[in-house]
Amino acid sequence: MATFFPGESHTFSEYLLVPGYSSSECVPHNVSLKTPLTRFKRGEEPAISLNIPMVSAIMQSVSGVDMGVALATEGGLAFIYGSQTPEAEAAMVKAVKDHKAGFVESDSTLTPDMTMEQVIELKKQTGHSTMPVTEDGTAHGRLLGIVTSRDYRPSRDDPKMLVATFMTPRADLIVGDKDISLKIANDIIWDKKLNALPVVDDKDHLIGMVFRKDYDSHKTNPLELLDENKRYMVGAGINTRDYETRVPLLIDAGADVLCIDSSEGFSEWQKLTIEWIRSNYGDTVKVGAGNVVDAEGFRFLADCGADFVKVGIGGGSICITRETKGIGRGQATALIDVCRARDEYFEETGIYVPVCSDGGIVYDYHMTLALAMGADFMMLGRYFARFDESPTSRVNINGQYMKEYWGEGSARARNWQRYDIGGAAKLSFVEGVDSYVPYAGSLKDGVGNTLYKVTSTMCNCGALSIKELQDKARLTLVSATSIVEGGAHDVVVKDTNQTVVFQ
Numbered sequence: 001m002a003t004f005f006p007g008e009s010h011t012f013s014e015y016l017l018v019p020g021y022s023s024s025e026c027v028p029h030n031v032s033l034k035t036p037l038t039r040f041k042r043g044e045e046p047a048i049s050l051n052i053p054m055v056s057a058i059m060q061s062v063s064g065v066d067m068g069v070a071l072a073t074e075g076g077l078a079f080i081y082g083s084q085t086p087e088a089e090a091a092m093v094k095a096v097k098d099h100k101a102g103f104v105e106s107d108s109t110l111t112p113d114m115t116m117e118q119v120i121e122l123k124k125q126t127g128h129s130t131m132p133v134t135e136d137g138t139a140h141g142r143l144l145g146i147v148t149s150r151d152y153r154p155s156r157d158d159p160k161m162l163v164a165t166f167m168t169p170r171a172d173l174i175v176g177d178k179d180i181s182l183k184i185a186n187d188i189i190w191d192k193k194l195n196a197l198p199v200v201d202d203k204d205h206l207i208g209m210v211f212r213k214d215y216d217s218h219k220t221n222p223l224e225l226l227d228e229n230k231r232y233m234v235g236a237g238i239n240t241r242d243y244e245t246r247v248p249l250l251i252d253a254g255a256d257v258l259c260i261d262s263s264e265g266f267s268e269w270q271k272l273t274i275e276w277i278r279s280n281y282g283d284t285v286k287v288g289a290g291n292v293v294d295a296e297g298f299r300f301l302a303d304c305g306a307d308f309v310k311v312g313i314g315g316g317s318i319c320i321t322r323e324t325k326g327i328g329r330g331q332a333t334a335l336i337d338v339c340r341a342r343d344e345y346f347e348e349t350g351i352y353v354p355v356c357s358d359g360g361i362v363y364d365y366h367m368t369l370a371l372a373m374g375a376d377f378m379m380l381g382r383y384f385a386r387f388d389e390s391p392t393s394r395v396n397i398n399g400q401y402m403k404e405y406w407g408e409g410s411a412r413a414r415n416w417q418r419y420d421i422g423g424a425a426k427l428s429f430v431e432g433v434d435s436y437v438p439y440a441g442s443l444k445d446g447v448g449n450t451l452y453k454v455t456s457t458m459c460n461c462g463a464l465s466i467k468e469l470q471d472k473a474r475l476t477l478v479s480a481t482s483i484v485e486g487g488a489h490d491v492v493v494k495d496t497n498q499t500v501v502f503q
Helices: 065-074 086-099 116-126 182-191 212-220 243-253 268-281 295-304 321-325 331-349 364-372 443-460 466-472 480-485
Strands: 015-017 054-056 077-080 131-134 143-147 196-200 206-211 235-238 257-260 287-292 309-311 355-358 377-380 394-397 400-406 434-438 475-477 492-494 500-502
Touching: 015 364, 054 065, 065 077, 065 086, 065 443, 077 086, 086 235, 086 243, 116 131, 131 206, 143 196, 182 196, 182 206, 235 243, 243 268, 257 268, 268 287, 268 295, 287 295, 287 355, 295 309, 295 331, 309 331, 331 355, 364 377, 364 443, 364 466
Parallel strands: 054 077, 054 377, 077 235, 235 257, 257 287, 287 309, 309 355, 355 377
Antiparallel strands: 015 475, 131 143, 196 206, 394 400, 400 434, 492 500
């Protein structure tokens, strides 16, 4: 006979947090949202921690280069989508790593015989106005000079004018040597009032550039998620079919962490994928796995060596897996069950395997609930798809700006690898939809507002860290009537245009 789980499975909207005692120290400014991303042993620190508990979903309509940069700037991490060729995904990873590297490899390098017209065209393509000039035009050629937007006037100068005639020559440049530290490079930039410092080797070949704007950026974004070389950290999605080809390319491109992208992770396919990574890279390559919805699934992936485990099947706003296949579980119940198993696993083995809640987040307060229920961090799709930095188009639908958003299981994405169960290499039926979400402006503003709500609620619970929230949180199930009571009711609400909306 089939196994029946006791009780109902619940969603986040069926829970509320009950306030706890708040001391005078419990103000949002004092709250730390730092949280582990990868497994660690008792008494040790995780290899990778997030400064905010947010990662972006492994989706075509969510996680591209701009999302990778923007989210790392705020202290989170993006997982570049894997439903593209391994080479294309690796190029996206490299673009994020190179965007702010402290020592940046130039992608806008000139030769002396290029024209001002070509300089302007290259600037349009890359957006970069500071361009080194090398003997062979490569990023590591012998440095001959540098061109900035102050060196030419498009409105007056001859577009055929050669770079050699208006560049600042090497003899007039201040440069750093190959052994210079990032701190000293920034000190030189500051003391000499430079916008950029070229770094060269003993033979005067260009190694990279250090930019003033990167220093200024870090000062205004103290939570930036950076690797040991001061580069943005970024993740990448993989599947259980072509990992032998994809993983090496992603690692070479600089991916800090990988994640198996699958609708259901309690499978031998994921075990084989993790085993291959461990046999070829040991523990140096970090890889998350999932998705699961119960303790048994968590233990399986933890024993396989997953660095974190994702929880959630069918809870995404564009996911119709529950409708088409009848599998899944209410996100809140699944998360509580898995987090309990995670804590038991830690007590038994001394190994802590972080849990990622993936799906089911509708309102900002659901994020606080997910953290209180035990999640170490959340993977978000719809939430991030709304922002400027998602790779989709902004469109006007009936007078309202929207962003396109589609699921990986939709006919548009056709990401059959995500739903692979060893059959034919095709998407046999859709498990996602093609849709729109309301446009929400810049990621920085949206994330800042959301996290202020999260930290404020944590203060209401007397918690100054995620771990403390999980220890102190008190949750209560609510009835359908209580849910109605929680919103505006029994009033006539005025909207921003001063029209009335009846509740």
